Amino acid sequence: MEDPSLARVNQHYLDRVIAASQQRDIEASEDIYSENGIKLLSKGARISGASQERLILHKLKKPLESCLSVSEGIDANQLVAIGQQVIESAPGLAPLFNDFGLLPRLRDIPLNPATISMLTVAHSHDPRMLPHYVLVALLALGLGRRLKLTETELGVVAAAGLLHDIGELYIDQRHLDRSQVLTPEAWRQIAVHPVIGHKLAREVCGMPDAVAQAILQHHERGDGGGYPRGLPAKELGREGRVVAAAEMIASLAEHGEHPLERAEVALRIVPIEYDPDLVSVVSQAMGECRPAEYRFAPDAQDAERTHALFSRIGRALELMNQIQHELPQREPASRQLYDRAHRRFGMIQRAFSSTGLDLCGERKDFEQLLGDTSGWLQFEVGLVLGEIRWRLRELARDLAMRATQVSPAEASYFQPLVDVLHDG
Numbered sequence: 001m002e003d004p005s006l007a008r009v010n011q012h013y014l015d016r017v018i019a020a021s022q023q024r025d026i027e028a029s030e031d032i033y034s035e036n037g038i039k040l041l042s043k044g045a046r047i048s049g050a051s052q053e054r055l056i057l058h059k060l061k062k063p064l065e066s067c068l069s070v071s072e073g074i075d076a077n078q079l080v081a082i083g084q085q086v087i088e089s090a091p092g093l094a095p096l097f098n099d100f101g102l103l104p105r106l107r108d109i110p111l112n113p114a115t116i117s118m119l120t121v122a123h124s125h126d127p128r129m130l131p132h133y134v135l136v137a138l139l140a141l142g143l144g145r146r147l148k149l150t151e152t153e154l155g156v157v158a159a160a161g162l163l164h165d166i167g168e169l170y171i172d173q174r175h176l177d178r179s180q181v182l183t184p185e186a187w188r189q190i191a192v193h194p195v196i197g198h199k200l201a202r203e204v205c206g207m208p209d210a211v212a213q214a215i216l217q218h219h220e221r222g223d224g225g226g227y228p229r230g231l232p233a234k235e236l237g238r239e240g241r242v243v244a245a246a247e248m249i250a251s252l253a254e255h256g257e258h259p260l261e262r263a264e265v266a267l268r269i270v271p272i273e274y275d276p277d278l279v280s281v282v283s284q285a286m287g288e289c290r291p292a293e294y295r296f297a298p299d300a301q302d303a304e305r306t307h308a309l310f311s312r313i314g315r316a317l318e319l320m321n322q323i324q325h326e327l328p329q330r331e332p333a334s335r336q337l338y339d340r341a342h343r344r345f346g347m348i349q350r351a352f353s354s355t356g357l358d359l360c361g362e363r364k365d366f367e368q369l370l371g372d373t374s375g376w377l378q379f380e381v382g383l384v385l386g387e388i389r390w391r392l393r394e395l396a397r398d399l400a401m402r403a404t405q406v407s408p409a410e411a412s413y414f415q416p417l418v419d420v421l422h423d424g
């Protein structure tokens with residue numbers, strides 16, 4: 001995975017700074033020098049489109065992010081106000097926020113001028129970003145309190161939650177549009193945002209190493225299926241795992257109803273992805289707000305979609321077997337790719353089996369099985385199926401990105417499997 005340097009000004013970050021400078025004053029908080037000592041901007045100089053060329057052409061002595069100050073930048077009061085709105089707009093997460101006095105804790109996150117300028121640029125660029133950052137910080141605190149983390153650990157998860165996606169400021173906006181099908185190149189860029197975030201937190205925001213580490217690990221999974229490093233559970237820190245779970249729950253809350261129920265399924269579907277403690281904490285929170293009845297009436301379309309998923313898993317299995325047969329004639333890198341995909345696919349398959357739907361062969365069997373259960377069970381099966389579809393897509397992306405990194409030949413060899421896994 002590439003290690004981005006902060007000495008070179010990132011084009012995408014600079015574009016966002018310049019766009020933000022049209023709404024508020026952004027100026028050099030000190031003289032800005034190139035690496036070889038040329039003064040590029042004087043202290044107090046306004047940042048504008050005209051500064052762009054000068055800044056982008058040179059390596060800087062100090063990261064640009066540390067040399068900017070913004071007027072009317074984000075402060076602790078605004079974080080708390082955003083936190084209040086975020087809590088009110090996510091009633092489905094209430095048990096994780098209740099009783100803990102979480103909001104005032106946002107004030108304890110140390111914000112140096114560089115952190116304020118980056119948060120302000122992020123907010124100015126896309127007003128959805130700061131509510132997402134704050135939601136992750138609050139969820140990490142809520143989970144952390146239930147897990148009985150120490151005060152120091154709570155401070156770490158709050159700061160890491162707030163800054164977890166700060167590295168996305170370095171990514172081309174087109175790649176962040178979740179409605180687009182990601183190309184391997186786009187996915188490769190996205191996969192590096194935790195690495196950038198880690199570097200920014202340590203070198204620019206002045207955060208302790210534990211905060212930077214938790215940011216680096218916020219997309220890792222205990223089964224080794226995450227990114228950027230694909231680390232196993234034993235190499236992940238507790239704070240990183242809390243922020244990863246908070247981030248996952250936040251994205252569920254931002255995209256639909258019943259976030260805690262969906263989170264509970266997502267957390268336990270592949271048993272070693274998340275800490276068992278986290279799973280029980282979320283199960284417990286879910287139990288506290290469970291409605292008396294779940295309205296979920298599967299229809300013929302659900303049966304159709306489930307049958308399609310059944311066929312897709314079957315086709316993927318056939319392709320896996322074919323690849324396994326041919327592995328002796330291929331590069332060693334192919335075996336590693338195959339092993340990783342095979343291991344993760346096996347876990348998804350087991351999750352599918354847990355629903356009992358893998359025993360159905362005909363469409364009418366699905367209709368019958370989905371129709372026979374009631375209330376919570378139907379609802380839960382629906383959640384599991386949704387999660388399985390999502391996991392297959394994630395696996396497709398991961399495989400496509402890693403195959404491209406090996407060689408174009410590997411990318412095309414694995415493409416039929418990627419297509420089947422991705423086809424939703």
Ligand SMILES: [Fe+2]
Nearest residue numbers: 132164165247
């Ligand atoms: Fe995020």
Ligand SMILES: [Fe+2]
Nearest residue numbers: 164165218219
């Ligand atoms: Fe992220």
